[in-house]
Amino acid sequence: MSNVVELQNKNQNIKFFVNPVWIDYVVDGNGKVKEKKHICLIAIKNIEKVTYINHHLSDFIIDKWGLKSFNTQKKHATNTVKFLNFLIHRYPALKINNLIDLTVSQGTMYLNWLGTTGVSQDTVKDAERTLIHFYVWGIKKSIFTQVDITEFKEQISEQNKVYFQSPFQVIYPQKKVKELEHVIPFEFIPVFLEIATIHAPRIALGIYLQIFGGLRVSEVLNIKRTQITKTLVSKEFILQIENQNFRTDLKEHASVKKIRTQAVLDINGWGSTLLRKHLNIYQSKSTNALFLNSSDKPMSGRSYRQYFEKCKDRFISQLETSEQIDHRIVAQHLKNIKWSTHIGRGTFTNIVANEASNPYEIAHMRGDSSLESALSYMVSTSRIHQKIEEKLETMHESYIPNLIVRKGNKQ
Known part of the structure; x- marks a missing residue:
């Protein structure tokens, strides 16, 4: 799986996107579909030819949140897709030819760039949580060979759940009061x-x-x-x-x-x-x-x-x-x-x-x-x-x- 995705400059005509699909989830003995399930995949498309395929990075979403709700899958898939497109289109000068070249510093760069786009502090922290999962998953799958698992310190929560500490050096945007009305007079x-x-x-x-x-x-x-x-x-x-x-x-x-x-x-x-x-x-x-x-x-x-x-x-x-x-x-x-x-x-x-x-x-x-x-x-x-x-x-x-x-x- 070392060649999971090419990110060379010549491929700037490709773009990742979130692809929601319905699958047959429960089928009876006669082959009749009794229940469908909505899942979220990661797909890649050729911008010029308007063609796309579901990408095997979808395994990340399915492995981590396949049994969770569609909205949970979609949130993490969207965060992942934005990061991948950043690597391809926003900063091709990073010269990342393949995800095997990925380092923690690129994750830090993305999160700090995201914080300058006018999004909230919560949005940046949410993206950071997804990236932590993404990096740890990629390390365990032997994809991200330039990153060591020791950079993600394992912690135990009060609920005895295992989580990984963020290695990213992020400057979060200041919290803003939302200009949003919640009540009809x-x-x-x-x-x-x-x-x-x-x-x-x-x-x-x-x-x-x-x-x-x-x-x-x-x-x-x-x-x-x-x-x-x-x-x-x-x-x-x-x-x-x-x-x-x-x-x-x-x-x-x-x-x-x-x-x-x-x-x-x-x-x-x-x-x-x-x-x-x-x-x-x-x-x-x-x-x-x-x-x-x-x-x-x-x-x-x-x-x-x-x-x-x-x-x-x-x-x-x-x-x-x-x-x-x-x-x-x-x-x-x-x-x-x-x-x-x-x-x-x-x-x-x-x-x-x-x-x-x-x-x-x-x-x-x-x-x-x-x-x-x-x-x-x-x-x-x-x-x-x-x-x-x-x-x-x-x-x-x-x-x-x-x-x-x-x-x-x-x-």
Whole structure:
């Protein structure tokens, strides 16, 4: 395996890339595929001829994370591919003719270059973790002959897990405050839902599930029609969140981060009304997916985000034309700052944080495995329980149901 990959200057017309593929994972005795698995490979393409092949460096990803989730594989494959392309295209003067020439100093050079490209400190550290795995794997496979395993000091964690210390001399970029909005102002939630029901009705229920259940987009898109039920006592929706692999025809698919049972609040009956309307309108004979695209196929993450962007633009536009000055101020803020579908989960966390007595309650409501995400909201959110409760009771109690009835009558 010494000639795993040539990196000579004459090969600057090649480029590595991440190639997601579906494989037959479980096959019955009759040869029928019962389950597919999404895996991430490393491929190499000829830029001029637009041809590619899966590269045997994919063994690195499969060996290390073959049993992990697709997203984990993709993260490490992406980090590896960026490093390889750096060696070929960014600094061919390094004169690395083959990966057998690779040294620790080139890894250090890459990580320090990455830190100058405007990425966060966490991004550089994440890339560094992948490179540690990559180097150790290559040394053990007798590929990186210029690197000694002793440069990667073996350590034992508190959980008795073996890990290797980084030999790279990295100057990390300074931590920056993310210019990202995580919360829709409470009083504007009804307006945002109204815009969704009018301009993007296919995802109006999904936006509701995010705002009042804290779901991620991937989790919304993995719900079956039969996996959402309503409790009579607590007036909540109960959802079964798990991977469905609805779109094995796509290289990229929405993958659930944590399999779980998730509760969604039914505020003033809005959720029930949206669900009933959604189930009546969006039906398909070929799939049991709750969210469908215009072709009656399970909706992809890309389609969902396109619908969301439409809602976002309409929402800002409506606030900009408002007669109230505070609405126009909010519009300018939302126009100048980044925010996306994840704002629904942030809004839900903000609502819960105002009423929860401890971070464990927030983590439970969000479906978190750790308290780290919940703790940040506990610190930053003022605890005005009574005001939140009053808002929940009076916040346009019949607004959304009446809107849907009016819209239905017009149709």
